[in-house]
Amino acid sequence: MRLESFAGWRRMAEERGMPLWRVVLEYEMHQKGRTEGEIWARLAQVYAVMRDAVETGLREPRQTQSGLVRDTGKKLLGATLHVLSPEFTLLLAYATAAKETNACMGRVVAAPTAGASGILPGIYTFLSKHHQVSDQTLYEAMLIGAGVALIIEQKASIAGAVGGCQAETGTAAAMGAAGIVYALGGDISQIFESVALTIMNMLGLICDPVAGLVELPCVKRNGSAVVIAAAAAQMALSGDTAVIPVDEMVVAMGEVGAAMDTRFKETALGGTAATPTAQAIARRIWPDAELVRREDPPE
Numbered sequence: 001m002r003l004e005s006f007a008g009w010r011r012m013a014e015e016r017g018m019p020l021w022r023v024v025l026e027y028e029m030h031q032k033g034r035t036e037g038e039i040w041a042r043l044a045q046v047y048a049v050m051r052d053a054v055e056t057g058l059r060e061p062r063q064t065q066s067g068l069v070r071d072t073g074k075k076l077l078g079a080t081l082h083v084l085s086p087e088f089t090l091l092l093a094y095a096t097a098a099k100e101t102n103a104c105m106g107r108v109v110a111a112p113t114a115g116a117s118g119i120l121p122g123i124y125t126f127l128s129k130h131h132q133v134s135d136q137t138l139y140e141a142m143l144i145g146a147g148v149a150l151i152i153e154q155k156a157s158i159a160g161a162v163g164g165c166q167a168e169t170g171t172a173a174a175m176g177a178a179g180i181v182y183a184l185g186g187d188i189s190q191i192f193e194s195v196a197l198t199i200m201n202m203l204g205l206i207c208d209p210v211a212g213l214v215e216l217p218c219v220k221r222n223g224s225a226v227v228i229a230a231a232a233a234q235m236a237l238s239g240d241t242a243v244i245p246v247d248e249m250v251v252a253m254g255e256v257g258a259a260m261d262t263r264f265k266e267t268a269l270g271g272t273a274a275t276p277t278a279q280a281i282a283r284r285i286w287p288d289a290e291l292v293r294r295e296d297p298p299e
C-alpha cells in the first residue's frame with residue numbers, strides 16, 4: 001500500500017468506499033504494524049500534548065533566553081481591539097502560544113516539524129472551542145493531515161533546511177487547512193483544493209531564523225500560517241478552487257525549494273536573519289561565531 005499522490009489517495013478512498021482518513025489509518029496499520037486501537041490511542045495522546053502546549057503558552061510567561069520570544073500569544077489573548085473578529089485574534093493566540101511553548105523548551109508535537117509546531121494545535125484548539133468539533137473528528141482530521149504531509153514529504157519537502165519555510169509552515173498550514181475543511185463538512189475535492197490553495201499562497205517562503213534560533217520569525221509565521229490555512233479553507237468551502245491540481249502544486253513547491261539559495265534554508269545567512277539588526281542580535285548571542293554582516297544596525 002502506497003500513498004504517493006493526492007490523485008492516488010482519492011482513488012483508493014473511492015475504490016474502497018472509505019473516507020480519506022481511513023485510507024491513512026490503514027496505511028499506518030500496514031506500514032507500522034500497529035492496531036487500529038493503538039493508533040486512536042496515539043492520536044488522543046498527541047492531541048492532548050497539542051492542547052497542553054496552547055494552554056501552557058497562554059497561561060505562563062513566555063520569554064526565551066535570547067529575548068526574541070516575548071508573550072506573543074498572551075498579548076493576543078489580551079487584545080481588546082480586533083482587526084477582524086475576537087475569534088480571529090484567538091486563532092492567532094492559540095497558534096503562537098503553542099509555538100512559544102516550543103521556543104521555551106516546552107513539550108510540543110513536531111507536526112510536521114518543531115518550527116511549525118504551533119499551527120495544528122492552534123487550528124485544532126480553535127475548531128474544538130469555537131466550532132464544537134468533537135475529539136474523534138479532530139483525530140480523523142489529524143489522520144488527513146498526516147496523509148497531506150506524507151505526500152508533500154515524498155514529492156517536495158517538509159524541512160526548512162531543504163525547502164525553506166514553505167516546506168515547514170507551508171506544509172503545516174496545508175495539513176491544517178485540510179483539517180478545517182474536513183471538520184466543517186467539506187468533501188474530498190474541497191479538502192484537496194484547500195491544500196492546493198494553501199501551497200499556492202505560501203510558495204517561496206524562505207527559512208531565515210534570526211541567530212539560527214527557531215524563534216524569530218518562526219513564532220510570527222506560525223500565526224500567519226494559520227491565517228493562510230483559514231483563508232484557503234474558507235475559499236474551498238465556499239466552492240472556490242485553486243485551478244491548478246494539488247499534485248501539480250506539490251511539484252511546484254518541490255521545484256521552488258530545490259531552486260532556493262542555501263542562504264534561505266535555515267542557515268541564518270539571508271532574509272530576516274541577515275538584516276543589520278538580526279546580525280547585531282546574533283553577535284550578542286554568539287559572540288564568537290562568524291556571521292554575514294551587511295551593515296551596522298541603526299542606532
Ligand code: SF4
Nearest residue numbers: 115160165168207218
Ligand atoms: S523560518 Fe525556518 S526555522 Fe523558522 S519556522 Fe520557518 S522553516 Fe522553521
